[in-house]
Amino acid sequence: MVQQQEVDQTQPYSCAGCGIEIQTENKNKSGYAPASALKRDIVICQRCFRIKHYNEVAPVEMHDDDFLRILNGIGSTDSLVVMVVDIFDFHGSWLRGLPRFVGQNPILLVGNKVDLLPRNISQNRVRNWIQHEAKERGLRPDDVVLVSAAKGEGIDELLARIGQLRKGRDVYIVGVTNVGKSTLINRILHDYGAADMEITTSPFPGTTLDKIEIPLEDDRSIFDTPGIINRDQIGHLVSPEDLRKITPRTRINPTVFQLNDQQTLFLGGLARVDYVSGERQPFACYTAKDVYIHRTKLENADEVLAKHHGELLTPPTGAAAKELPPFTRYTFKIDTKGPTDIVIAGLGWIALQGKVKGVVEVHAPKGVSVGLRKGLI
Numbered sequence: 158m159v160q161q162q163e164v165d166q167t168q169p170y171s172c173a174g175c176g177i178e179i180q181t182e183n184k185n186k187s188g189y190a191p192a193s194a195l196k197r198d199i200v201i202c203q204r205c206f207r208i209k210h211y212n213e214v215a216p217v218e219m220h221d222d223d224f225l226r227i228l229n230g231i232g233s234t235d236s237l238v239v240m241v242v243d244i245f246d247f248h249g250s251w252l253r254g255l256p257r258f259v260g261q262n263p264i265l266l267v268g269n270k271v272d273l274l275p276r277n278i279s280q281n282r283v284r285n286w287i288q289h290e291a292k293e294r295g296l297r298p299d300d301v302v303l304v305s306a307a308k309g310e311g312i313d314e315l316l317a318r319i320g321q322l323r324k325g326r327d328v329y330i331v332g333v334t335n336v337g338k339s340t341l342i343n344r345i346l347h348d349y350g351a352a353d354m355e356i357t358t359s360p361f362p363g364t365t366l367d368k369i370e371i372p373l374e375d376d377r378s379i380f381d382t383p384g385i386i387n388r389d390q391i392g393h394l395v396s397p398e399d400l401r402k403i404t405p406r407t408r409i410n411p412t413v414f415q416l417n418d419q420q421t422l423f424l425g426g427l428a429r430v431d432y433v434s435g436e437r438q439p440f441a442c443y444t445a446k447d448v449y450i451h452r453t454k455l456e457n458a459d460e461v462l463a464k465h466h467g468e469l470l471t472p473p474t475g476a477a478a479k480e481l482p483p484f485t486r487y488t489f490k491i492d493t494k495g496p497t498d499i500v501i502a503g504l505g506w507i508a509l510q511g512k513v514k515g516v517v518e519v520h521a522p523k524g525v526s527v528g529l530r531k532g533l534i
């Protein structure tokens with residue numbers, strides 16, 4: 158499917174890793190590469206070189222307007238739009254306003270990072286759940302596919318659906334930052350052709366900086382695009398060190414707490430869930446395993462937080478604890494008939510099963526989106 162090609166000769170001075178225009182003048186500006194680098198078959202900028210070889214933090218360069226302009230341009234093309242969401246952070250990684258950008262073009266919705274979900278979960282159920290959540294947000298995709306770009310799951314099915322839906326058109330891969338767009342394209346490149354071309358990926362938001370074109374066999378192309386910055390994404394608030402800790406790397410297995418009313422759970426020092434009133438219930442916490450979950454009595458919670466924030470209650474870790482925005486409180490009157498999740502975007506969710514009637518208050522750093530949703534699992 159992908160055309161074998163070492164470098165796009167029509168744009169020799171775009172970085173093959175992040176798409177930015179290459180310049181050789183100013184080391185401190187984006188796109189810098191030493192002049193000698195231009196002699197190579199595949200040209201990458203210094204920033205991509207450092208991310209690739211030294212695993213450095215990508216200094217986040219925020220270009221909201223430029224990124225939005227790229228998305229806006231898609232409406233006037235004849236193409237298939239593939240929107241990627243991170244299934245672990247569905248709320249934080251939802252690209253708002255997509256229908257506005259894509260015009261008449263078909264949309265394929267891809268739930269990535271499915272490798273993080275518990276093994277016994279039905280993929281059909283997750284797909285239906287994604288359809289439901291998409292509809293709630295005003296998006297009716299032509300289809301939903303689940304993949305793990307990192308592990309290579311679901312890629313054959315994805316390519317088959319892309320093949321059917323694109324009907325000879327270009328393909329744009331879009332989404333907010335850090336959902337795995339570039340990892341997905343690398344996976345396709347690796348499995349289906351130009352394995353020596355590799356787009357830069359990193360655990361931090363804001364890696365891809367401009368459109369990257371990958372030619373297909375039929376003179377059409379797949380385009381990687383820079384992620385739109387969603388301010389709700391917790392990755393924009395916590396330190397890079399803490400982002401590593403709250404991002405799960407392996408399947409998440411819930412830690413279940415039987416809570417009585419007037420008990421509190423701390424998700425590290427990044428969120429606090431108070432079970433104010435209601436019957437004794439299991440609270441199943443789906444978070445990365447480095448998020449330490451601590452149970453205490455609600456009456457002691459303020460004191461525990463003041464005393465142990467950033468230490469026992471970690472992440473955040475040490476000095477980074479002081480830089481977080483102050484907590485905001487959200488009150489939920491819960492009266493559920495079926496499974497319901499309390500979502501703290503980017504940090505994870507707490508699943509409540511069956512009928513629950515009560516009051517829950519969530520405290521999370523200002524800016525992090527918190528809400529209830531239909532249970533995913």
Ligand SMILES: Nc1nc2c(ncn2[C@@H]2O[C@H](COP(=O)(O)OP(=O)(O)OP(=O)(O)O)[C@@H](O)[C@H]2O)c(=O)[nH]1
Binds near residue numbers: 339
């Ligand atoms: N667990 C898991 N992690 C993934 C998967 N795909 C991507 N990631 C990780 O998600 C992070 C972001 O990946 P990128 O491919 O750089 O994301 P992007 O959407 O291109 O990000 P921007 O260029 O910033 O918009 C990296 O740490 C990837 O390793 C996946 O299928 N599973």
Ligand SMILES: [Mg+2]
Binds near residue numbers: 338
């Ligand atoms: Mg990218």
